[in-house]
Amino acid sequence: MxxxxxxxxxxxxxxxxxxxxxxxxxxxxxxxxxxxxxxxxxxxxxxxxxxxxxxxxxxxxxxxxxxxxxxxxxxxxxxxxxxxxxxxxxxxxxxxxxxxxxxxxxxxxxxxxxxxxxxxxxxxxxxxxxxxxxxxxxxxxxxAPLLGCAVTTALGVVNNDAQIAIGEAVVVFGVGGVGLNIVQFAAMVGAWPVIAIDRLDNKLAMAKDFGATHTINSEAVKDVAAEVRAITGVDGPDKVVETTGVKNLIELAYEITAKKGRCILVGVPREKAEIYTLPLHFEKVLKGSEGGQCQPARDIPRLVRLSDAGKVSxxxxxxxxxxxxxxxxxxxxxxxxxxxxxxxxxx
The missing domain is CATH 3.90.180.10 (Medium-chain alcohol dehydrogenases, catalytic domain)
Incomplete structure (x- = not known):
């Protein structure tokens, strides 16, 4: 060479x-x-x-x-x-x-x-x-670099892992690069409400721009679970995605997921979380995500077309x-x- x-x-x-x-x-x-x-x-x-x-x-x-x-x-x-x-x-x-x-x-x-x-x-x-x-x-x-991970991962989480459908209530913990795109794609497929949770108001403002219908600052409220259920109803959200890898947020994400809902873990944890597994026997799903199981050769061209058409940003x-x-x-x-x-x- x-x-x-x-x-x-x-x-x-x-x-x-x-x-x-x-x-x-x-x-x-x-x-x-x-x-x-x-x-x-x-x-x-x-x-x-x-x-x-x-x-x-x-x-x-x-x-x-x-x-x-x-x-x-x-x-x-x-x-x-x-x-x-x-x-x-x-x-x-x-x-x-x-x-x-x-x-x-x-x-x-x-x-x-x-x-x-x-x-x-x-x-x-x-x-x-x-x-x-x-x-x-x-x-x-x-x-363009975001198509190598952040955007393709988010697309895969929405389509493959969470399998979000029209009208489902969705919560996203952490709205960084991956989380913002999950919000965007969840809104795109017709989820409602789409609730973004973060500790920073500037990130929550970005989440609003990307399609979040509601935002919760986790450090500004006493009970995040109660705030979520006030929006979704007592059954809780159908789909919850946790992107931070923070132990207490992993546990909270699982806790608030509806009885037959899906909780998807995207963030890599730094310590062990404690999960009560009985609900898994009654159709609640807890799943770790490996890049959303995306297929780059298929998904990247799709994402480019969506961007060129002004459907996503x-x-x-x-x-x-x-x-x-x-x-x-x-x-x-x-x-x-x-x-x-x-x-x-x-x-």
Missing amino acids: DIKTAKAAILVESGKPLIVDEFTLPDTLEHGQVLAHVHTSSICGAQINEIDAVKGVDKFLPHLLGHEALATIVETGPGVVSCKQGDTVVMHWRPGKGIQSNTPAYSWRGKRLNAGWVTTFNEYAVVSENRVTPVPATIDRTS YRGIVTHEFALDNVNDALDLMRSGTSGRILLNIS
Whole structure:
């Protein structure tokens, strides 16, 4: 490959700031790999969890990060047919069309630099073919990265996990990048009411713009469950989606779900929740979501068409932009919980 080195934000030690430095790319692409020039990447809460080693000791340090971005294909390896040089693509973590290749053989300061099938906090990335989906070259570079995770996850949660139907009462805990889109799609399929719950008024105002019929500031009321039932009636909401991963909110989300309703957990928990399981024997459903079980090769083109037709909007979800060199400032802002989705301008 002509590209020998590139800049990246590297996780060297769990819980510590990322190091922005040059790393070395492999000499050639293997079967099923593509070389992507990354333009913009959004930050997902999954990266915060990865940095903090929420799932346990990180055995792959040092390694690269990121899984939703807009890029251009620079080169394709043997066997690649779903994209070609010059294509504009969305990079995503859920597998799409094409080959799942080996992970790339990067190096940094004389040792192996680990990476998965897709990383996006780097100027150039060797990516598995099935982690990129072509999109129109005219796509908005600010909102396009969200199609790699936040928007596709939300679509999948609404369609596949929660299975929201016309007229159902819906509650969404946490209206960040994923939560706002869940609100948007729930409203789009005819849910009513659509209740957004968050601790920040600015996020609740955004939720209103995206279709929430009611909002509740969880820190401004004494009894969130009572507030919800005052809107939905004593039976509670048909569908509840919890996006924060906060223990007490997971428990509350499950508690307020209607007897035969569905409670969907999207946020990754940092500690164990306590759930009374008897209602599960009487048709209440509690389900964890893995990216909404979305299919990027199918869902991303659908979402592009919806956006082009003016049926949905993704732009307002991105509230801040940072250069790659300032990635740690971006992460600090995201940890504060006061932002929407944050965009990194990579190259």
